[in-house]
Amino acid sequence: MSAAIVFGLCGAAAAGLGLYGLIADPQPLRKIVAFNLLGSGVFMVFGVVARRGAASGFGGDPVPQALVITGVVVAFSATALAVALLLRLFQVTGSATLNTEEPAGMGTDPADA
Amino acid sequence: MIEFMTTVLGFILAMLALGLVRILRGPGDADRMMAAQLIGTGGIAALLLLGVVTAVPATVDVALTLALLATFASIAFVKKGRANAPDSTEGA
């Protein structure tokens, strides 16, 4: 039982760290990584809930486990979309900040070169 | 036997934690990738031992997946070196 608690606290801490990085880090790619960290922390808490629900000869409750698998897939596709958006932003503006006061190269498309 | 394997598992985990220091210090990207490579292999060993300790035989499948895919990060790293090369035919 205590094992589940240890990883649950670990997941909570990872979620907190991820949230901090998501807000405080100026670089979008780092924000994406931090968002994944936040997600993995929440998944870990889910895993603890699943582990505590062990019954009927199963090592854990299969429903939260299946939800985590679905969640990981969705998180990965969101990450891929975010990375693609970021790369496109870099192609169009030549920079990768979320700072709006940077009009350099707007309107042209260096990707077509 | 279980106690022995748990101890070895803890020892390998400690080695992985030490390997993290190389990721921290760098100095080059190659050094960081090497540390990641060591952590990948150590993670495979740890998984195999963990499978015996927790009596979950399917853990070997996780180790198999890791053995197959742990190198992908390193391959991406090598490709990135290529993308930055002046004679490169790729890159943005």
Place this chain on the structure above:
Amino acid sequence: MTVALALEMALAAVVLGVATWTIAARETFAAVVGFVTYGLMLALIWVRLDAVDVALVEAAIGGGLGGVLLLGAAARLRVTETLAATARPGATVRVGAALLSATVAAALATGVILLPDPAPTLAPAAAANATATGLGNPVTNVLMAFRAMDTMLEKVVLLLALVGVWSLAPDRLWGGYPGPRHHADPLGTLAFLARLLPPVGIVVGIYVFWTGKDHPGGAFQGGTILAAMWLLVMMAGIADAPQVSSRRLRIVLIAGPGIFLAVGLAGLAIGSAFLAYPVAYAKPLILGIEIAMTLTIAATLGLLVAGAPERSARQ
């Protein structure tokens, strides 16, 4: 027992150490390498939590495809790093963020400690109904039968994400080839690896998919391994990614959710409800859907990592 607990605490400490490094590192590339190792360590935690299915997903995504995706992006965005670092938010924002994160983490931790005892569980229900599908892996049962709607919609999400990635192509390149064309020496080490590893990897991928009916594994885990093998072949320059406008590719991409939806609608017509399988045919139906889904997942994940079209169709 105390040895095991000490081990778990050590594992949690190492994982948290990597997580902190991922956030605190100065260089983005170093942070991403940290995140890849974080994914590897997470697989260990999932095994320890007796969720081997999730451990497989984490090993395949966190250690494999996610690493390729993020490392590739970090390398391409490296030139922007010094510029972006100057946009660091002020001390107020950072202290506020730290306070907020600490509060959220503390709330989650309190939630974990106060989890009800005995824990509510659906495991007995999953065990009681396992005979209806004839599959031995409870997680596959939940994914493919008891909560099949979630899984179907998740595949649709994957597809939508891919459409989103493709839409980022400039108009001129719409329908072209995704990502840069990779070149490598055909006699070099990488090309050799890309010829040697995929046959083994394809066997492992199919094995992981097939064993998923009774043991940990399944369509997503197997499909991810297949996608990784495809990406390896692309990265070594042995084969190019297919044109986004290719009709055959698009058929593969919609095969999984399409067949899933067709079976679901048939359940509405013949059986009792949407996605209700006739008990006699449940197992072959589920396996059929899973085969189509494995192919779809492999193609979708591979293309998601390959990125938006960057070369025109005529090239």
Place this chain on the structure above:
Amino acid sequence: MSVAINIITIVAITAGAFFFLAGTVGLLRFPDTLTRLHALTKADNLGLGLVVLGLLPQAGSLRGGLKLLCVWALALLAGAMVSQLIAREASGQRGDSVTGHDGPVS
């Protein structure tokens, strides 16, 4: 009999752990990238190999044993290739140049 098997397991796994120690210490203490790589490959090949060797008698079934061997073979193959690629990257050579010693070495 089982005592002998257990002794084999303990000896092999201890030796494997030693090579992980050696590899990690080398990775941390050696002066430059290529010597560190040299240390790393010892942990990759021998460390994991000896752990697998030690676990083989405990595998229980032929299938389990074969899977263990597969894990080691895959790690060996991929590790050898990637070490070579990283070494080229580190030594400043472009990995694609056709050199005399290129090709299937393992």
